[in-house]
Amino acid sequence: QAQAKTNFKVAWSIYVGWMPWGYASDTGIVKKWADKYGITIEVTQFNDYVESMNQYTAGAYDAVTLTNMDGLSIPAAGGVDTTAVIIGDFSNGNDAVILKDKTSLADIKGQPVNLVEFSVSHYLLARALESAGMSERDVNVVNTSDPDMVGAFQTPDVTAMVTWNPMVSEILALPSATNVFDSTKIPGEIIDMMVANTDVLKDNPNFGKALAGIWYDTMAVMTADTPEGAAARTAMGVASGTDLAGFEAQLAATKLFDKPADAVAFTSSPDLATTMDKVRTFLFDKGLLGSGAPSADVIGIELPDGKVLGDAANVKLRFTDEYMSAAAAGTL
Amino acid sequence: MRWINTKPSRATQIALMLAPFLLLIVAYGVTSAARLADNPADKLLPALQTLIDAINRMAFQPDPRTGEYLLWSDTGASLVRLFSALGISTLIALFFGMVIGMLPYVRALLAPFVATISMVPPLALLPILFIVLGLGETSKITLIVIGVAPAMIRDLALKVLELPREQIIKAETLGGSSWQIALRVVLPQVLPRLITCLRLQLGPAWLFLIAAEAISSDSGLGYRIFLVRRYLSMDIIFPYVLWITLLAVITNFALDRLRIAVFPWSNLEAR
Amino acid sequence: MRWINTKPSRATQIALMLAPFLLLIVAYGVTSAARLADNPADKLLPALQTLIDAINRMAFQPDPRTGEYLLWSDTGASLVRLFSALGISTLIALFFGMVIGMLPYVRALLAPFVATISMVPPLALLPILFIVLGLGETSKITLIVIGVAPAMIRDLALKVLELPREQIIKAETLGGSSWQIALRVVLPQVLPRLITCLRLQLGPAWLFLIAAEAISSDSGLGYRIFLVRRYLSMDIIFPYVLWITLLAVITNFALDRLRIAVFPWSNLEAR
């Protein structure tokens, strides 16, 4: 299917950890790196996260931003061999379980919980319930679309909600809302990354390198404590519908890997395997690894050290530090 | 012979009628096969067998989690919402359509307002709706009503106004009061039109139903479509879309039969 | 005097017309003030001043990122999509409406298909559309066309069929060929109806536009509404909704004027 080619399409959707892609595209960083490798990269913004993944899975895009869990359950389970090129950040408070007028996680028992079903919120809820010795049977999940979470929380019949930023900070600003469990309690388990089609990447390693180059260039600008850095953060804030302060609040809840070395270290640590095992077990329980999946092992997950979690003959999700290492080594 | 005068025979007509549907199925089959040859796990255009498996799973096997037959429970939930909303819209349209159409004061008061309201995009007002009405069935039904009722009111008020003035005068010379004329002259004549008008709103009603279910729900046809859309499970989406289409076609047809059965004179008029 | 015979004076009429709008504004003001007194940070019903600030920000101050005036660039982007889509739908409807209405063979072939297609909920087909057509303007425009054209085709074909058979026969006795009759007898008579039919589809067209922009876009009125919906920024959503409503009302009115200006005879007919 894939061959050497020069035109690549990248999809991203609006989320704090992915806003740099829009900024990079607007400010010419993408073009700079694409030119360097003699390719063109078309960066497309999606308003709807699910649609961006679907488009990638259906082959309309070469790379997309998504979370580790969705990477496994959507493209990988959809038969598209996918490689995580860049581990951009992990959620460190961006996702939260919020109760209304109650203050402890244990109070969630028996309540309806509004969340985007089968999303990382659902995973976070499962981990939260697990931590309190409960299971999903103790609550009643109601699917609710993410843009409407803030409005929904203010309605009388909503008492518990799991969602992510920017909705979390909007909701927590309401007097009745309490954060009872958030992703700081499960650090490193909700990972935001840029993935690409493995075949495309294999035939066009320059594409991966360009992506890494773009990302770390942009990181350098946006994390700088300079007027330019503030301007970049302001721009990203506005593009995501808020302002500088709002955006920085979201950034604070995000463990951004602005140095490639940190990302390499995170990717290579054995914790990743543990995390992915939890994730795939969760997905299997929910029947999201394919309707006929006999066990959580049905899809193979390759780790940077070459070890495979699950079916080695059906590896569909690969973690690699190749491109991030190259960035760290300055060999892009 | 001119093209406009050539008429197909009965058999040709049936063949022609079926042709585009068959063509669509064949085109689907071919494209699907081609994509699957490329990537056997492709989900966009599942093979026929996959579709049948999915239908079988959704319609005839209980869901392991809840023990329900999903297609039927989804259909039930959606239809309850749809028909409640359409019922409410119909009553609202009937009341406001009649008073706007009959009473000049009310017409001056409400006609421009309803015309403006009918132009407001209801989806944009969803957050307010939720907060005022909560996330339950009420807000879903209300969304459909808001989306559908203003157009019905306008349509019906227009129908009332279109009643020949002669009829109203005649009714007055028969001693009818405003109320009696409303009850015995206007109402029965707009009822069949109300049904026609309801049929026209079936499409929008389904649209708003799906939109409402996409936003917050735990069952319903639209809920299921948007839930599995997350996994690009076209094997479920396609049958669901076909099923919705079928339900809409049947409702449409049944409403028309109902009109003819209940108001036989309304069909005599047509010509 | 019977209620149906009491008529408001011109002045009363205007007062009555404005009343519901004023009432709405007052109701908003009161509720908003009450909510803000409760929680000064409440975002659901912003104070009037907040709304004016937001309008000022969106309409009259350049966006720091792009230097554009957002309201206008959003409006531009949306209107280009809307009008392209409506233009294309109109052409499609005109062509298919006329051939279905005029040619019995084409009618047998396409009428049932179009009727079925018009019942398919287009929102459910969005993923396929985006994959087949990409995410550019094409797929957004196509969604609107898919949502709007089948209904227009049906409506128009019906109008063609409703032309008195006598007229067609008369045209034939004047020596007209199928083509000439289409061009000089049928087309000019369905054109005004086409405009009416377009007006009826404005509501749905906006709906689909907003839905398409909600999924993938980087400008447009619907895009902006969905973007800021995450923050419940009603201070932006309300003005945008009002603005969309206003645009729809103006378009609706302008199309009707256009019809009367271009086809003066179509208004003589009305009564």
Place this chain on the structure above:
Amino acid sequence: MSEIVLDKVWKEYGDQIVLEKISLTIASRAFVALVGPSGCGKTTFLKMLLGEEAPTQGGITLDGVPLIAEPGPDRGVVFQRYSVFPHLTVLGNVLLGKVFKRSPIAARLFGAERRAAIDEAMTLIAEVGLNGSETKYPAQLSGGMQQRLALAQALIMKPKVLLLDEPFGALDPGIRAEIHVLMKRLWHETELTVVMVTHDMREAFTLGTRVIAFERPRDRPEERERYGAVLSRDIDIWPPRIAGENSIFAPDRDDPVIPLGLRQDDPAPQGDILP
């Protein structure tokens, strides 16, 4: 008694003067035929008698009492079209007036009251020659039968005045002749003052006791707005027709010509009407 007196009646629509200074006394039980060119204000005149429009100046009295400014059961009306209710059967149409009278809230009759009303309606239906068609809808009747129905429907109210606006204008001549006979009989037998607008001189002279013509004395387009129509002719038929009495001079002069024996007022066959 039902004498109508118009005293210097003017009617204007906005700037347009339609009728100018009409003064007229219509005797009780007269049959006035009103003729005049199209647009001269005949319908407007009738609407003023109905109470549907008010005169701009001047007054109208019925039996000396100013006219009620709304159509009511004392004045019946039959128009050229739309005079019957398409959603009611023949019987339903004729019953309606009775129902309105007896049942102000439910607008429906039950039991004995209903049976009495039906009896009365059936008599009237037979009177206008529609027996056998009681359960049909107007769309299943021919044009002539529909106008008969409209007459029956109006007459059940026993109005003092019957106003007819080109009631037979849309009928074919054969059917028209038959309904003329009926009309004349009804006028003879019922306590009615009739005002009928018509375009047909023959009809005016066949039915009326008095023929009145409206005309615009100034009718150039630029004058249309500024001058209205006036009463231009007022002819009493001689020898006089008197309600309830045969003409002494020529008992059968008013008979219509019966054409060639084709039954033109037959109901159209069902197949023609049902789609």
Place this chain on the structure above:
Amino acid sequence: MSEIVLDKVWKEYGDQIVLEKISLTIASRAFVALVGPSGCGKTTFLKMLLGEEAPTQGGITLDGVPLIAEPGPDRGVVFQRYSVFPHLTVLGNVLLGKVFKRSPIAARLFGAERRAAIDEAMTLIAEVGLNGSETKYPAQLSGGMQQRLALAQALIMKPKVLLLDEPFGALDPGIRAEIHVLMKRLWHETELTVVMVTHDMREAFTLGTRVIAFERPRDRPEERERYGAVLSRDIDIWPPRIAGENSIFAPDRDDPVIPLGLRQDDPAPQGDILP
């Protein structure tokens, strides 16, 4: 020459027999008036002559050649309604036939060709008494003027046969009388064979050279489906009317009664038509 011969023509719709075994020869330049009760198949008969419907059995020839099975420019037609195009002005309506003939693709004329066609059309418009109204739309004309327009529109094609289906049925009697005069003049002056359906006996005898009646011999409801109408009467008018010649016996016997001097065919005033 335009002789129409019908040879044992039957017409059935599905199981329903409408016309039974009609054999008839219509001489060139005849004016046939066709009468009969509603639903007996008069329109169906006309449609067969038009080519709009085909006989179930039997054949129709025009000048010895089997009839083309489609309406065409050799046979003109005027219906009771919908005979003119509402979206074209008077001039546009009359021009249309010329335009169709000369411009097969664009269906529009330009320059000298257009001017010539307009001249011809204007003559015909004057002929039917519509001069001055060239730029009006049909909705701005009275019913009588619309039918005059329909005649002019049909006649510009110089058809051999003119088929009229109750052309004047919807007109008021005064207007009808005027248009009768016109119709007769046109028939005298043009090379036309006319077949006219009418409900009005007087009209049939005033205009026709021959009056034909259709009737169902068996017309009980249960028989309607099984038996069609037959040609029941065929009367040649005597003394004969001959196209292009004045009647020797009574040169003015055919004049219509001119009523009371009211101009009943005046165009309705604009205010009445514009909403």
